Each structure stands twice: as structure tokens, then as C-alpha cells.
Amino acid sequence: MYRSHTNGELRLKNVNTEVTLCGWVQKSRDLGAMTFVDLRDRYGITQLVFGENQSEMAKDLGREDVIQIKGTVIERESKNKKIPTGEIEITVTELTVLNKSKTPPFTIEDETDGGEELRMQYRYLDLRRKPLQENLKLRHKLSIEIRKYLDSIDFFEIETPYLIKSTPEGARDFVVPSRMNPNQFYALPQSPQTFKQLLMVGGFDKYYQIVRCFRDEDLRADRQPEFTQIDCEMAFVDQEDILNTFEGMMDYLFKKVKGITLDKFPRMDYATAMEQYGSDKPDIRFGMTFNYINDVAQNKGFQIFDDAEAVIAIVAEDCSTYTRKELDKLVDFVKRPQVGAKGLIYVKCNEDGTFKSSADKFYNQEDLKAWADKCNAKAGDLILVLSGDKATIQNQMNVLRLHLGNELGLRNPNKYAPLWVYDFPLLEWDEDSKRYHAMHHPFTSPKKEDMHLLDSAPGEVRANAYDLVMNGTETGGGSIRIHDKATQALMLKHLGFSEEEANAQFGFLMDAFEYGAPPHGGIALGFDRLCALFGGQETIRDFVAFPKNNSGRDVMIDSPSPISKEQLDELYLDTKPA
């Protein structure tokens, strides 16, 4: 036993106890006759006192040295109310330096002076910082509670394989050459989708797994090539059952981990979400929904509006006092290439009942009053208007709305607004490949009442698919699956698979559907993202113990890296110059 107690547990009641402690030297203050050392571990900080006769032994201690001390707990004279051990300190009688530390390349403090890349390289030091310790503790806690909840309602966690088969649908696979099967490759799973469906065919009824998934995508900020998913599937259920089950899980987690009681989650179909928010993952922590003002804004001689498919207005409450400069900044914002709007029209609803617009040339006070009425804008509000192609404008207005939400402090990270979005389109047109792709995945079932549109208007077919949205972020998504061979074959045909390709890729699944596959469906939640959400943060990187950088590199272990000629030969592979 290296220690009798941790550095987080000693209190006044332990005074006079002989203790042995271990940990890292957080800081050392040499006051001549006495030296004070803050000793840190995962559990907290305890103050050590090296008295007159002991001060000598403490004098060589440096930051991050690992030490073991023996001593006696005494009451502090000047208590520190900021830490739980602040009422006591330890008079040290024996010191053993277990391991010296070089001076760390950045400070091990809540706010560190280390840059991103340096902290990645010395991740093991960054992990000592309290914010990261807390993040990983939260992650552990969440995983424990998720399992507790699902176990309590008869889910089994079942492990599915990581060495599976490459499929052309979806994102790019990471592949793994097989030595025993020359010139053949496994793929790492983008999700255990087909396996969880086979578990339903296998009678397992309620499955989950907290599981790693892999996508070889060009990494955007805050995407990792490997990520963790809470993967779930149920048999003999309809959409309602799944929504209720996982709403129950989220309720449980918020209560257990955050002490927050959530209201019943609102639900919104995809069409409404797009119409009102221009997004399939609306942040409903604030309003500012879309108003379509074509009828009051068109045919007044303003060409830009007159030519537009849609004229969409949002209302920024109490913003009529925006200065010219502030308004110009908004115009600049929407004109940035990332947003791509041509311009922005505003209407100030002045406190005195008058209106001031950037299109005063075309609209009189009565016209603008009609706009305000249409938008339910009141005196003191600011109306912002974009026009053009409907889908494009919805998208641009969504970006502007979220921007204003941030500007106006309407997106409180400590407020949680969950939302179910359902009835997603089954297919979406891909301009690059000139064909329809599955919006969710090829195993999602079309809504029965839309099946007749599959040939005539494939883009209009809705799917039994749903997303769990939280504060404007997609937290999870799922669907009721196809469970019969005929529908699955039809779906693959519509996705451009020949019968031969369909059988080569998904024959095993369609075969399985012929042996008594039950109706089933499921959901997958992004676990890294969920952790960040519960931690009240935007980026997932600091909720992953050992993340990779934006080039998919682990800069700490320097991976990926070349392998030996012998390894390549054994795998019957040659590399080609890039």
C-alpha cells in the first residue's frame, strides 16, 4: 500500500491521524522556516507542511514530482474554504521522491498556457488538468448510468465484430488487409447496423452497445476518425415505442447526472422543422421562427422580392435600436461566402409605432405595418428579411437565426431543449453522383402511405426515421427498418444497386429477412457529443482521452506511420507513391 488516504478525503475529523499520501507536487512555497507543498491527485489537493527540521528535505521538490509522504493531520490555522480539505494540513515526517519530473512544457492548471498542438503531444500531461479529469469522469458516469438504465429495462449489451465487410453505401470505410486471406480486406464498421438487425432476427429483442465506429472522412473540425456510439435496436416496436424508450433514457440521465428534470420532449416533423427553422435540427431554446411574407412583400415594385420564390422574415426582439454599424455587420455576415446571401433587408419597428426599413423606397409605413403584423413583431423589434430560392433561403436564414441567437445570448449552454424530429425524407438527390442516396441508410423503411411515390416522386417519400435534437445539435438518429426481402431489394434498386451488387453486399441480410425477421427499429446516439453536451461544451475533443488531430494523426504516438517491407510482403501489398 503506497498510501493510506487520497488527497481528497482528509477532514477535521481526521486530525491527529498518521497518514501516508501520494501524489504530484502542484506547487511548493518556501517560507524559510517552513515549506508548504500542495499535493495533488485525482481526488483533490492536500496541503503539506514541512516544518523547521523538515524544510530542508522539501527544498528540491519541483512541479509534477511524484512523492510519497508520511505525516500527521493537523488543523490549519488559516483555513481555505475553496477546497474540501481546506481545514486541515499534514505535518510531514517522512518524504520519498517516487519519481522526479522534468519541467512540464505547459502548466498543469485549470487554465493552461499550452497551445492545442503541444497539449496533444503531451496528452498525458494535459489529462492531469482538472477540466479534463472532470470530463472523463463525466464520461465514465454517463456510461455507467446509460448501462444501468438500459439493463433495468431488459436490454442486453451484445458485442458485434470490428472486422467486418466493406460496403459502398455511406461514408468511406477504413479497411484492414487480411494476411490469411491474401488480397482480401476486412472493413472497420461505420456502425454495427446490419449486425444489430441480425440480432433482432436472432431473437434478442432489445440490444444496445456502447461501441466504437470508424469513418475515413476528410475531417472537419471536431470530427474524429473513430468515435463512440450508443447503438440500440428493438424488435416488435413501432416508432412511438423507440421514442418513448430513449426519451426515458435521456430523462434518466439528466436527472441522475445533472439533477435536471426535463419536460416531455416536443416533436416536430421534418417538413415543419424546415419550414419554421430552415433546419432539420432546430435549436428551440429560442423562438425567432420563420415568417413567409411573400403576400405582403411582393408586387410593390421591389424586383428582388418580386422575383423570389420565398421572402422569409425573422424577428429579433427588442433590437430596433441596432445602430447602422450593427446592421451593416449583419449584412456582412449573411454575405460571407459561407452563408452566401445576396443581401439583407431590415425593418426597425420603432418604439413610437413608426417603421424604418432599408427598402423604404418600395414600401410605405402601411406596407411595413403589414409585414410587422404578419411576423407578430411589436414596437421595439427588428425584422430581418432574406429572399430567393426557398430551400436556399431557409438554409441562409437558419444560419442568420443561430448567429443572432448567439449574439443575443439566447443559446444558454445550461438550458437543455430536446426535440424529436420525425418523418425525414427517405431519399435525397446527390448532384455529384446524379442519383438518390439514402438520407438515413439503406435499411430505413419508407412510410407505407408514401410507397406509391417511390417510382413517380422518390424525393417525396417519407421514411420512418427520426432524430433526437438537443440545443440545435443532432444527438441521435434512428429509424424503423425494412424487415422483408422484397422491400429491401426495392430500396437497393432505387439506390442504384444492380441485383448482383445488392446480393453481393447485402445478400446475407436479405436472406435473414426470409427466416422470420421481426419488425424492428432502433437508434444510435453519439456518445462523444452527448458527453460534451452534458459537460456544457461545444467541442468533443476534450471528452475523448486520446483524440486525433484534423489530419487524423495521433501526434503523441506519431501514428499513422510507415510499416516494414516484411509486414507489407506478408500482406501481399505494395505501396504506390502518392
Add this chain to the structure above:
Amino acid sequence: MYRSHTNGELRLKNVNTEVTLCGWVQKSRDLGAMTFVDLRDRYGITQLVFGENQSEMAKDLGREDVIQIKGTVIERESKNKKIPTGEIEITVTELTVLNKSKTPPFTIEDETDGGEELRMQYRYLDLRRKPLQENLKLRHKLSIEIRKYLDSIDFFEIETPYLIKSTPEGARDFVVPSRMNPNQFYALPQSPQTFKQLLMVGGFDKYYQIVRCFRDEDLRADRQPEFTQIDCEMAFVDQEDILNTFEGMMDYLFKKVKGITLDKFPRMDYATAMEQYGSDKPDIRFGMTFNYINDVAQNKGFQIFDDAEAVIAIVAEDCSTYTRKELDKLVDFVKRPQVGAKGLIYVKCNEDGTFKSSADKFYNQEDLKAWADKCNAKAGDLILVLSGDKATIQNQMNVLRLHLGNELGLRNPNKYAPLWVYDFPLLEWDEDSKRYHAMHHPFTSPKKEDMHLLDSAPGEVRANAYDLVMNGTETGGGSIRIHDKATQALMLKHLGFSEEEANAQFGFLMDAFEYGAPPHGGIALGFDRLCALFGGQETIRDFVAFPKNNSGRDVMIDSPSPISKEQLDELYLDTKPA
């Protein structure tokens, strides 16, 4: 809601309840006026009765059809005591066939008529069988309880990356080509060894993870290229702390999952295990330990013994009545190439106090009495003797001992005999590569008191390494690690790494050791094997949902498989003919 109840929950108290049930048709008996159907799901079997007016609708039901029924619970006339629902049945009023099933290629019964390969191909059907359902349920239960235990003593589960770096030490790695980093590769982890050590450097103190590991080995029976490990590490601990912690975990699991209270685990050092059992994983459910009888067996003119380094005897209790034929079979057994003995000498200790030996020519009754005394053999026992090179004979005798243990019914699968084996050698000589390999792994610390032998007699250096053995199987293994750069560098040097190679491969770890690495150690337990052990079975394959066959293939999804030219090009790879 597809169902109001499962097929395992209805009892007499539910009589007269209207229910909706779903499941698979286990069997159907058409008695003319009535048809009885056994409806099966994960939870059990419920008997359905289609009465006179309903019989018609049941007539087309086939095995494994998925159906939904509505009906009323009634008391059975002839009760079935074998199943929990055996006191009731359901009179059916409505039947919906949710999905027809083709006739399955093998019977979905506890004892199936399907061969291994066929069952692998239709794994989703095999998984419907009760033994496999029970196995995966046990696996789930074990994983829940393991986490509960470790969580209760402040371990955090922390996920480590799957895309890591290839290392030459240990088994062969599976590698993953990187598209974004041309001609560079990730490797899949054989274990999270270095990462869990870095977590200790990072201050996480108590880590665990139930984690997939990968080894590209030529597969022996019952080995999988991917397997699951309970991976643990602790800081500020010595060997004793780790043994106690994980003995506590095993105690907890046996109590929780099997209702068995285990005694304190015995401990045995490696040298003793080899001396007494000829194995580093002795099955101590039975005795039959080794007796070294050189002093009484040599110098009596029996050349074979006289020339031998070791003459080892074991005693098979109450086996003096073995027939000539039975003894010949034992001789044949040890002469098989897999065992490789030249011959086997026996001594029958007859009930009348006389001895009968296969070496009577050289040994008189008094000589044999001395053997018997030396071995503590009593009248009625059978002594079996092998001789030759000590290490070889220990190994052969171990095989014979286990064989006899099986023959004599001494290896009861419902008896559990755990054992800690400790003080393993640090290094073992490899004849092929003519160098020392790390017996455990390169991060295991040598025993301080043996350090001086590292140059002079490296094979004699003992390590702070230990195995948890259960019923003759290695269930887990671990060690106290090296935590300073100098020792780690020395160790790598002894393993044949140049300084350059050592830095390229493990520089990050040795760097980390310079920034205040705490003393630490850990253990990893094979989870698949643990499940089989708790299930009282020898093979792990049926405790893995989707196992691969002995060529590393998943015959169900037909993987590995070729990938497209485009995929290879994107990865800057060419395949070479095998």
C-alpha cells in the same frame, strides 16, 4: 405497441386477461378441432390454443413464422411443470402473420441438428437457440457486474483508441492503411497497454475498460482474431494491492452471478508451479503433484533412468486395478507426437502390499516400496513415471496429469479452483530468433533483487508478473510496470532494440516517464474465456455473438473480401499475387 406481454411472463394470476403476444412459432400441433402452437421469444414459451372456429387460421403456420396474436389467458387443463408459463395458455381470437419464414436449415432447439459451418453461416438462426441466448445473457450480466464492482471502488472506464501504431514486439498486428497520410498505417491494438500506462501518468489512478483487442495470429481452435479483454491499471500500488483488488472482483462475480462463495485464492510462485505441476497454469482442482524420485530410482542399472536429468512420478489414486489394456493406452497417449515421451513406467501398488512394475527387471519390491514411500502412494494406487530432460519431462508429465484428471473425472466443470501464480521469469529465450523475448511484455518490471542478473543470467531474472489461473486456464495476467526511463531503456536494449528503434517505437512512453510517472501496475482478463468459464464450457465461440472461423472468416457476411480498384487507389496500395 406490438405486444402487451412477453412469452415468459404470464401466470395463473393473469387468467382472463386480454393479451397481445408476439414471437416465433416453435411448433404447431394440429389436433383437428384444436391447434396448439408454442410461441417463443427471448423470455420463454407460451402455449396458444386455436379453438374450433380459429383452427383454420392456424393451419398454415410453419416453424419460425413471426406472428402476433390477440387472445385471453386461461388456465390449462394439463399443466406443464417444465416451463414457468406452463399453468396457462391463450385462447386466440386474432392472428396476424408478421413475417413468414422459410424452413430453417437446422432445427431451432437446445440440441440442434445443424453442423458447425452451417450454424456459422446462419448465425442469426443459431442465436435463436436457448443455449446461445443464455450464453449472451450471461455475458451481458457479467459485463454489468464487472462494471458495477469496479465503479464501486472508484475505477473509471476510459476508452482508448483503436487506430494506433504498429509495434514489432508481441504478436502480429492488423494494420489499417491511412488515406489522408499516404503510405502510412495505423495498427489495431493487441491491447491498450501503453495507453493505460499513459493514463496512469495522466493521473487517472484506477482505470479499466472492457475492450476489443486484435491479433493477426494463425488461429488455433478456439482463438479469435478479435477478442475482448477486461483491461485494468492502477497507480500507487504494489502487486499485493492488485491481487487483492481483482480477487475481490472475482469473489464478487462468483457470488453475484453463480451464487458461489470462493475461499481465499491460493498463491504459488512460478518455480513451484513448474516443479509441482510442470505448468504455469496448474489445475489445482485435483492433486497428483510431481514427485522427483531420482534418488530412489537411479543407479539400479536401468539405463534410461540413470541417464535422465529428472525422473518424475505421479500417483493415480485407486488405479492399481488398471488392466494391461488401460495401461497400454496410457503408454500410447504419452508416446503420441503431441506429447512426445519415449515411454512410460508404471508401478501398481497392489492391495496386498506387493508392487508390480513395468521395470521389474531392474527394481525389486524393496526398491518399489521406496518409490511408493517417496510418492506417498498407498495400497491400491498406481504410480506413473517419466524420465529425461527436466523441462521436457515436466511438460510431458503435465499433459499426462491433465489427461488422467479428465479420465478420472477429477476436473469437475462446476468446481472452481482459482490460483495466483507469481514471480514469472522476465525473459524467455527464443530459439528461432536467438534472442530473449519478454515473457509478459516489454513494460513489465524486473524484481529489484534480481536486477544484478540482467547481464549475467538474463533468463533467471524474475518479474513482478502474475497470472490468475482458474481450473488450469489462464484467466488473466498482469504485472507491475517499469515507470522510469532508464529501466525501460535497459529492458528494450535487452530485448534487442537499438536505441534508435527503442525511441522510434516507445519514445513517447519513455518521454512520459520523465514527467512524474507514478509507480503502477495492472492486469488484463480474457472476457470471452471468463464467460465460457462461468458458463461451464470449454470453448469461447458460443459466447461471442458473431465469431469468425479458423481461417479468420466471417462465413455469414463473407468477409474478408476483395475491395475495389478505386478503394486501393485511394489508399495508394497495390495487391500482389499470393
